[in-house]
Amino acid sequence: xxxxxxxxxxxxxxxxxxxxxxxxxxxxxxxxxxxxxxxxxxxxxxxxxxxxxxxxxxxxxxxxxxxxxxxxxxxxxxxxxxxxxxxxxxxxxxxxxxxxxxxxxxxxxxxxxxxxxxxxxxxxxxxxxxxxxxxxxxxxxxxxxxxxxxxxxxxxxxxxxxxxxxxxxxxxxxxxxxxxxxxxxxxxxxxxxxxxxxxxxxxxxxxxxxxxxxxxxxxxxxxxxxxxxxxxxxxxxxxxxxxxxxxxxxxxxxxxxxxxxxxxxxxxxxxxxxxxxxxxxxxxxxxxxxxxxxxxxxxxxxxxxxxxxxxxxxxxxxxxxxxxxxxxxxxxxxxxxxxxxxxxxxxxxxxxxxxxxxxxxxxxxxxxxxxxxxxxxxxxxxxxxxxxxxxxxxxxxxxxxxxxxxxxxxxxxxxxxxxxxxxxxxxxxxxxxxxxxxxxxxxxxxxxxxxxxxxxxxxxxxxxxxxxxxxxxxx
Amino acid sequence: xxxxxxxxxxxxxxxxxxxxxxxxxxxxxxxxxxxxxxxxxxxxxxxxxxxxxxxxxxxxxxxxxxxxxxxxxxxxxxxxxxxxxxxxxxxxxxxxxxxxxxxxxxxxxxxxxxxxxxxxxxxxxxxxxxxxxxxxxxxxxxxxxxxxxxxxxxxxxxxxxxxxxxxxxxxxxxxxxxxxxxxxxxxxxxxxxxxxxxxxxxxxxxxxxxxxxxxxxxxxxxxxxxxxxxxxxxxxxxxxxxxxxxxxxxxxxxxxxxxxxxxxxxxxxxxxxxxxxxxxxxxxxxxxxxxxxxxxxxxxxxxxxxxxxxxxxxxxxxxxxxxxxxxxxxxxxxxxxxxxxxxxxxxxxxxxxxxxxxxxxxxxxxxxxxxxxxxxxxxxxxxxxxxxxxxxxxxxxxxxxxxxxxxxxxxxxxxxxxxxxxxxxxxxxxxxxxxxxxxxxxxxx
Numbered sequence: 001x002x003x004x005x006x007x008x009x010x011x012x013x014x015x016x017x018x019x020x021x022x023x024x025x026x027x028x029x030x031x032x033x034x035x036x037x038x039x040x041x042x043x044x045x046x047x048x049x050x051x052x053x054x055x056x057x058x059x060x061x062x063x064x065x066x067x068x069x070x071x072x073x074x075x076x077x078x079x080x081x082x083x084x085x086x087x088x089x090x091x092x093x094x095x096x097x098x099x100x101x102x103x104x105x106x107x108x109x110x111x112x113x114x115x116x117x118x119x120x121x122x123x124x125x126x127x128x129x130x131x132x133x134x135x136x137x138x139x140x141x142x143x144x145x146x147x148x149x150x151x152x153x154x155x156x157x158x159x160x161x162x163x164x165x166x167x168x169x170x171x172x173x174x175x176x177x178x179x180x181x182x183x184x185x186x187x188x189x190x191x192x193x194x195x196x197x198x199x200x201x202x203x204x205x206x207x208x209x210x211x212x213x214x215x216x217x218x219x220x221x222x223x224x225x226x227x228x229x230x231x232x233x234x235x236x237x238x239x240x241x242x243x244x245x246x247x248x249x250x251x252x253x254x255x256x257x258x259x260x261x262x263x264x265x266x267x268x269x270x271x272x273x274x275x276x277x278x279x280x281x282x283x284x285x286x287x288x289x290x291x292x293x294x295x296x297x298x299x300x301x302x303x304x305x306x307x308x309x310x311x312x313x314x315x316x317x318x319x320x321x322x323x324x325x326x327x328x329x330x331x332x333x334x335x336x337x338x339x340x341x342x343x344x345x346x347x348x349x350x351x352x353x354x355x356x357x358x359x360x361x362x363x364x365x366x367x368x369x370x371x372x373x374x375x376x377x378x379x380x381x382x383x384x385x386x387x388x389x390x391x392x393x394x395x396x397x398x399x400x401x402x403x404x405x406x407x408x409x410x411x412x413x414x415x416x417x418x419x420x421x422x423x424x425x426x427x428x429x430x431x432x433x434x435x436x437x438x439x440x441x442x443x444x445x446x447x448x449x450x451x452x453x454x455x456x457x458x459x460x461x462x463x464x465x466x467x468x469x470x471x472x473x474x475x
Numbered sequence: 476x477x478x479x480x481x482x483x484x485x486x487x488x489x490x491x492x493x494x495x496x497x498x499x500x501x502x503x504x505x506x507x508x509x510x511x512x513x514x515x516x517x518x519x520x521x522x523x524x525x526x527x528x529x530x531x532x533x534x535x536x537x538x539x540x541x542x543x544x545x546x547x548x549x550x551x552x553x554x555x556x557x558x559x560x561x562x563x564x565x566x567x568x569x570x571x572x573x574x575x576x577x578x579x580x581x582x583x584x585x586x587x588x589x590x591x592x593x594x595x596x597x598x599x600x601x602x603x604x605x606x607x608x609x610x611x612x613x614x615x616x617x618x619x620x621x622x623x624x625x626x627x628x629x630x631x632x633x634x635x636x637x638x639x640x641x642x643x644x645x646x647x648x649x650x651x652x653x654x655x656x657x658x659x660x661x662x663x664x665x666x667x668x669x670x671x672x673x674x675x676x677x678x679x680x681x682x683x684x685x686x687x688x689x690x691x692x693x694x695x696x697x698x699x700x701x702x703x704x705x706x707x708x709x710x711x712x713x714x715x716x717x718x719x720x721x722x723x724x725x726x727x728x729x730x731x732x733x734x735x736x737x738x739x740x741x742x743x744x745x746x747x748x749x750x751x752x753x754x755x756x757x758x759x760x761x762x763x764x765x766x767x768x769x770x771x772x773x774x775x776x777x778x779x780x781x782x783x784x785x786x787x788x789x790x791x792x793x794x795x796x797x798x799x800x801x802x803x804x805x806x807x808x809x810x811x812x813x814x815x816x817x818x819x820x821x822x823x824x825x826x827x828x829x830x831x832x833x834x835x836x837x838x839x840x841x842x843x844x845x846x847x848x849x850x851x852x853x854x855x856x857x858x859x860x861x862x863x864x865x866x867x868x869x870x871x872x873x874x875x876x877x878x879x880x881x882x883x884x885x886x887x888x889x890x891x892x893x894x895x896x897x898x899x900x901x902x903x904x905x906x907x908x909x910x911x912x913x914x915x916x917x918x919x920x
Contacts (some may be wrong), residue, residue: 336585377879432829
């Protein structure tokens with residue numbers, strides 16, 4: 001209290017408290033309460049992350065093949081992790097005293113894999129009526145819901161994905177609805193709470209869906225029944241959000257009368273209009289992507305990526321021009337009409353056109369092998385004559401999803417100062433025979449294939465006699 | 476044209492193109508090649524040949540193909556007038572076979588009129604026969620075969636009742652008739668399907684299963700008299716369904732049972748042994764837990780070995796090590812395509828096999844699980860499954876390790892036909908491969 005001369009201790013404390021309370025209301029991101037948009041802007045985050053990196057010693061991996069995801073492959077290279085961050089990538093690095101040194105001979109090191117499209121936790125294993133929390137399929141626009149409020153952190157799928165080298169993922173609501181709700185980005189760490197997994201500082205996204213799914217779900221429940229009905233639905237929702245935003249802006253300016261009623265859905269859409277929440281848009285067909293680009297321009301929001309973009313290769317030039325990423329599978333196709341034109345060269349062709357291309361799983365099995373999915377896409381591109389290096393292809397599962405999620409500043413490449421989200425593979429990650437051997441999240445060894453004690457298991461799996469035979473993330 | 480050649484290593488069996496063995500030191504064969512045949516005789520030279528048969532692997536081997544059959548496999552073969560294909564040391568394998576997939580009976584899953592995967596009647600129907608629906612014009616067939624898949628055990632998918640229908644073996648070559656074998660097994664669903672409002676308890680399933688099997692046995696015991704008044708007691712099942720169960724109750728063709736939980740697998744294993752049925756477990760997430768019992772009873776397992784999550788309470792023990800453990804115990808294993816076998820993903824069968832190897836299965840056993848094993852399980856081993864003289868010429872030349880995700884075939888033969896390496900997907904790729912070129916418009920490319 002010496003710095004608060006002339007004030008009694010209780011007075012200084014009162015000032016501190018008052019300042020904190022003021023900051024609570026005024027600084028965006030700190031205010032998470034029930035007050036709504038009273039700080040002259042819509043609140044940014046109501047379920048704040050409680051994630052803290054596990055404590056870790058410095059780690060130096062020596063003599064491995066490093067794929068940095070910045071189009072660089074370093075033979076016989078080293079990666080140094082310290083204080084949870086990447087502290088060095090190169091050759092002949094030296095570790096501080098007390099560092100754990102790992103022989104990387106014959107190993108490969110990549111950034112942690114990021115899956116931009118997962119329903120782990122919201123459609124968990126085991127799948128049944130009690131656990132299926134992914135689609136609020138009660139009306140076509142449910143901007144008010146958030147996948148983070150549905151995530152079951154005990155989904156065994158999280159640990160299986162970890163054994164596949166996945167260190168972060170976006171969990172989205174399903175695609176039954178035109179506007180399905182907010183998505184959340186999680187670190188792939190074991191936690192009893194969803195907040196304990198939440199990627200600090202990652203922006204929310206809004207999940208929207210083109211095409212067949214909303215038509216199928218609502219066609220005989222009052223609509224939309226057609227694709228044109230879908231488009232009218234998006235536009236009507238954003239027109240309403242424009243009016244809602246104007247009402248609040250007017251109130252913030254004048255402070256006349258009572259504040260307007262708070263509408264959680266329109267509040268989310270207003271944040272989308274403010275470009276604080278980008279859109280992740282499920283959209284298979286090229287022509288539908290073009291339509292959505294026009295809707296985006298009409299209302300001034302931002303589409304970060306088209307997901308399941310089976311026909312992205314037909315409009316890759318348009319995607320590049322509008323700086324929208326395409327999120328694709330390696331070889332899924334044909335399960336519905338809008339997926340009928342999916343081809344294995346899709347990712348390579350979008351990439352070749354200079355647009356932002358990436359893999360995704362949308363699947364609790366696929367998420368365990370995204371490296372193999374990238375390998376298939378890379379090989380398909382090579383067979384059509386594109387000289388795609390593995391140094392380049394690795395970005396399809398690391399850098400590009402980080403970019404589309406707005407977390408490239410924190411993770412997604414092996415560069416100094418970034419979160420030490422790192423995978424050491426026991427061979428070329430683009431081989432079917434290769435396993436993720438060690439997975440680090442913020443520098444902490446989170447999965448070790450050689451050490452069952454470092455292989456997390458969900459509560460659900462405990463005491464299940466069958467799993468005792470195998471058990472853990474690498475099951 | 477007539478040629479006499481020497482074959483010192485391999486016996487030629489059952490080929491129409493081969494006649495009159497002669498000679499002493501070497502077995503001599505006269506090969507008759509019809510000069511007007513649509514298929515030229517082809518000699519694949521310098522392959523790393525995985526015969527998957529008794530001859531094992533030939534580091535520098537040749538394969539002679541003619542008249543739709545494999546004529547010879549060995550080193551330094553020659554044949555006048557044959558079209559030579561140099562494999563440049565790359566792997567040569569039998570064509571691959573997928574098991575328990577609706578390949579050929581679906582085009583777009585969610586377009587109902589293209590989808591004949593399961594009965595819409597919501598009732599038991601062993602007579603639901605996929606052979607009635609196989610479509611040789613399906614675009615899925617070229618997509619799969621240019622990735623090395625040449626055979627399919629095409630079967631209904633889980634149908635929501637107990638008896639789901641009759642499977643068939645098809646080839647993926649040039650049509651119009653792709654059916655290799657009809658009535659190749661009947662699929663029975665013994666796991667509760669769950670879902671909203673559905674009470675489908677195991678004892679319900681079993682009582683229905685036993686009753687229908689009993690009816691089928693009684694019906695077949697006095698089939699001739701079935702239509703006579705008083706010739707048979709009333710049976711719940713339709714005559715056509717009891718007919719379809721004939722080959723199964725007689726132990727000639729497989730009872731394909733979808734079961735995941737080990738207790739269900741053990742129970743149906745006992746039932747099959749007591750009733751002398753030819754049982755094949757499909758699904759089998761927990762089958763590895765009773766691997767020794769399955770091996771002792773010679774019951775094979777068809778598995779999607781990538782499934783390692785408790786998708787339901789019936790497969791809590793599913794693990795990536797399942798196939799390896801079954802194989803190690805001596806169970807014959809075959810693979811389903813990725814994600815529980817959808818027809819569109821038939822080409823992922825190599826990845827499934829590769830992942831089984833990555834999790835402990837021997838490489839050559841994994842290759843057998845997509846060639847020789849399914850040939851034996853589905854009863855076509857006399858004509859397919861290995862690279863041996865006399866078998867149908869399903870031959871694939873690969874650009875790398877066939878189980879590796881970066882590999883693909885450079886040439887595919889099915890029943891001796893050189894398959895065009897094109898599909899609807901390659902045509903879409905080629906139409907849009909140059910977006911910078913604006914003329915002609917894509918629709919004219």
